[in-house]
Amino acid sequence: MKHYLRGLHLALYETLRQGFKPRITQGMRSVEQHEERYRASFALTHNEHGEQACIACMQCSNVCPSHVIEVTAGPKEASPATGKKRGWAADYTLNLQACILCEMCVQVCPTDAIVMVKVQEKPGFSREDLVLTMDKLYANAKARPLAWANGSILREMQDPKREVKP
Amino acid sequence: MDPIFQPFRDDPHYPLDRYEAAADLMLLNMGPQHPSTHGVFRLKLVLDGEIIVKAVPYMGYLHRGVEKMVEGLTFAQMTPIFNKHDYVSPMTNEQAYAVAVETALGIEVPRRARYIRTILAEIQRIASHLLWLSTFTLDMGGVIGGGAAMMMYNFREREDIFDLFEAVTGSRFHYNTHCIGGQRHDLPEGWVQRVRAFLDRQERAFDEYLRLIRNDIFDLRTKGVGVMSADLALGLGITGPNLRASGVDFDMRRDAPFHAYDEVEVRVAVAQGCDAYARYEVRMAEMRESVRILRLLLDQLPEGPICGSKPVKMANAVRVPDGRGYTAIEGPRGEIGTWLIGGGEDKGAKPFRLKIRPPSLHAMAAMSYLLPGHTVSDVVVVLGSLDPIMGEVDR
Amino acid sequence: MDATLREALAARFPAVDLDQDVLLVPAADHYPLAALLKEQGYTLYVTVAASHHPGPEGDAFEVATVLRRPVRGAPSVAWRVVLGADPHLQSLYPLFPGADLQEREQLDLVGVRFDGHPNPVRLMLSEDWVGHPLRKDYAPNMPHAPWR
Ligand code: SF4
Ligand code: SF4
Numbered sequence A: 001m002k003h004y005l006r007g008l009h010l011a012l013y014e015t016l017r018q019g020f021k022p023r024i025t026q027g028m029r030s031v032e033q034h035e036e037r038y039r040a041s042f043a044l045t046h047n048e049h050g051e052q053a054c055i056a057c058m059q060c061s062n063v064c065p066s067h068v069i070e071v072t073a074g075p076k077e078a079s080p081a082t083g084k085k086r087g088w089a090a091d092y093t094l095n096l097q098a099c100i101l102c103e104m105c106v107q108v109c110p111t112d113a114i115v116m117v118k119v120q121e122k123p124g125f126s127r128e129d130l131v132l133t134m135d136k137l138y139a140n141a142k143a144r145p146l147a148w149a150n151g152s153i154l155r156e157m158q159d160p161k162r163e164v165k166p
Numbered sequence B: 001m002d003p004i005f006q007p008f009r010d011d012p013h014y015p016l017d018r019y020e021a022a023a024d025l026m027l028l029n030m031g032p033q034h035p036s037t038h039g040v041f042r043l044k045l046v047l048d049g050e051i052i053v054k055a056v057p058y059m060g061y062l063h064r065g066v067e068k069m070v071e072g073l074t075f076a077q078m079t080p081i082f083n084k085h086d087y088v089s090p091m092t093n094e095q096a097y098a099v100a101v102e103t104a105l106g107i108e109v110p111r112r113a114r115y116i117r118t119i120l121a122e123i124q125r126i127a128s129h130l131l132w133l134s135t136f137t138l139d140m141g142g143v144i145g146g147g148a149a150m151m152m153y154n155f156r157e158r159e160d161i162f163d164l165f166e167a168v169t170g171s172r173f174h175y176n177t178h179c180i181g182g183q184r185h186d187l188p189e190g191w192v193q194r195v196r197a198f199l200d201r202q203e204r205a206f207d208e209y210l211r212l213i214r215n216d217i218f219d220l221r222t223k224g225v226g227v228m229s230a231d232l233a234l235g236l237g238i239t240g241p242n243l244r245a246s247g248v249d250f251d252m253r254r255d256a257p258f259h260a261y262d263e264v265e266v267r268v269a270v271a272q273g274c275d276a277y278a279r280y281e282v283r284m285a286e287m288r289e290s291v292r293i294l295r296l297l298l299d300q301l302p303e304g305p306i307c308g309s310k311p312v313k314m315a316n317a318v319r320v321p322d323g324r325g326y327t328a329i330e331g332p333r334g335e336i337g338t339w340l341i342g343g344g345e346d347k348g349a350k351p352f353r354l355k356i357r358p359p360s361l362h363a364m365a366a367m368s369y370l371l372p373g374h375t376v377s378d379v380v381v382v383l384g385s386l387d388p389i390m391g392e393v394d395r
Numbered sequence C: 001m002d003a004t005l006r007e008a009l010a011a012r013f014p015a016v017d018l019d020q021d022v023l024l025v026p027a028a029d030h031y032p033l034a035a036l037l038k039e040q041g042y043t044l045y046v047t048v049a050a051s052h053h054p055g056p057e058g059d060a061f062e063v064a065t066v067l068r069r070p071v072r073g074a075p076s077v078a079w080r081v082v083l084g085a086d087p088h089l090q091s092l093y094p095l096f097p098g099a100d101l102q103e104r105e106q107l108d109l110v111g112v113r114f115d116g117h118p119n120p121v122r123l124m125l126s127e128d129w130v131g132h133p134l135r136k137d138y139a140p141n142m143p144h145a146p147w148r
Helices: A002-018 A059-063 A104-108 A134-143 A151-158 B003-010 B067-073 B077-084 B090-105 B111-140 B149-170 B191-213 B217-222 B230-236 B278-300 B358-367 B379-387 B390-394 C001-013 C029-039 C099-109
Strands: A041-044 A069-075 A090-097 A114-117 B024-029 B042-048 B051-058 B322-331 B334-340 B353-357 C023-026 C042-054 C056-066 C076-083 C088-091 C113-115
Touching: A002 B191, A002 B217, A041 A134, A059 A069, A059 A104, A090 A134, A090 B334, A104 A114, A104 A151, A104 B077, A134 B322, A151 B379, B003 B051, B024 B149, B024 C023, B067 B077, B067 B353, B077 B090, B090 B322, B090 B334, B111 B149, B111 B191, B111 B379, B111 C099, B149 B191, B191 B278, B217 B278, B217 C001, B230 C042, B278 B379, B322 C042, B322 C056, B322 C076, B334 B358, B334 C056, B353 C042, B358 B390, B358 C099, B379 C042, C023 C042, C029 C076, C029 C088, C042 C099, C076 C088, C099 C113
Parallel strands: C023 C076, C088 C113
Antiparallel strands: A041 A114, A069 A090, B024 B042, B042 B051, B322 B334, B334 B353, C042 C056, C056 C076
């Protein structure tokens, strides 16, 4: 009985003590409150000439563990900006329903075309709402803050011969 | 405990008709969706009054066929799959897989990557044990100040840990931060200081936890409940804190060092009680030990590259030739092992057979040995003290 | 593998090549080997893994078992048994109670029967499931009876 009361007092003391501490509850975080590397949804980018960066190399759709990326390659044509021949993606869909946000597609993209953004997609009313079409992906790149990672950053970070900061 | 239950404790397949019941036997199905089973798990209890005569576990409600699925995935694609078995310690599961493939291929992991792995694993151990503590006290309900209050306290620290992981990997839970040969993400600037600050907070929090749960009721409900002898534990293949609570001084972190554990001293916590209280003691001591190891590791953290092989650029870049082997590391629940047979489809880019050794499935097997002779209210205490994660049991 | 264990194994199982990482053991030696290892202190039952190897001469199955000694250095012994088209093997349940659920899982998923197992029923899948999913001829993408 004595120990019981002692336990009760200790527990009550601890519970009451919490009332005098600063509040730790926090609501849903805004984009700025997330960590720098936070990743949530996807975007397709344009390269420095303003062309679509994706060259339809299919690496992202091959590496995706859930097989949710579908790339349709268009004919290979010369780029208007540089004159070099390169591939073009005619269509690109990413089905967010089964995506596990593993960042593998971002890591393998040789032209940093597919990247992630920091704002989550809104919940939809139908399954189609969660299928990111090419238009939605390009719109995401303009409207939402891009996440930290892209293919070159990730690959450079993992390079075994990376220069180490002093 | 009444000796008439002893045959059932020795052999769970002891025929029920040899038992002389004092009253009519009752069959009680606990689960599959019982809040205290930590997932979906069904326990068939044969009751004599309120005493359990026989307990039969049924599992497989969360079976997702991972072992079949990975036979169709390349090695680069499998890391994100692996952090979903044990959804309470994804980090160590990824590491178990990465270590298995690295051993098969003989890839050397750079020193910095090994340190980062050790640091992440130890933080994950704290997070996992915190979740265990909160659900354990929550299941027992009426412990003064424990119960749901304890869960809030634990989740306060667990949230800090997720913030730390998010800063490294960009994801709060399913990290995919390991690759074959090292890490995918280096530590960001200032992260080490944040971990140090967290460790100070965590150390103070331990005293708060103790003030909440150290009382007679907690002792009465846990002491002498679910006694598992060392022989039984070894024969069942129980590892990790549950084994050490049965008095076996064995920890893979010290005895077969992986990652960077050979460069720090690991003081293994052992308890001789063999009961639920001993398992509580071991886990609490392990959390404090993790804090100590983390401080050492952060002091020694070297600079250098974080990956020993070329970064993944193609899905089938990693190929494991025909051959077989077993590798294991120590996770928060015990030995996470991988039996890997290479040389599968696509010239070895996919595994031929990959069997995951889940520590929780072995712990589940103990239920039918520990429960006979206890009352129904002890079921949640025994189950909670073994700390099984159903996602890992069923895979 | 330390010297005393090596001697004991060489004396008892002369046909087994002890230099391999994973010993290849005839099916008749499976249980005696486990019993001998248990005597030698390998008391921690680690795992059992069965696999299906279809070949031109018909199906073959492999059952691998791992035991460990819970001491410094954590020495472990792994061995495998190759079985024919009708796979069955002596159960280790009398030696290691942990074999109960583990062998049931392999029976369920790969279809290797364990003789002397006290309760040989499926563990993960429902009892009326047809087929063994981890066999190579079990296609993952098509509906199998019972479809639920
Ligand atoms: S992040 Fe999503 S889309 Fe990209 S590889 Fe992973 S599962 Fe596929
Ligand atoms: S997004 Fe990148 S990886 Fe995917 S097809 Fe385009 S260029 Fe290739």
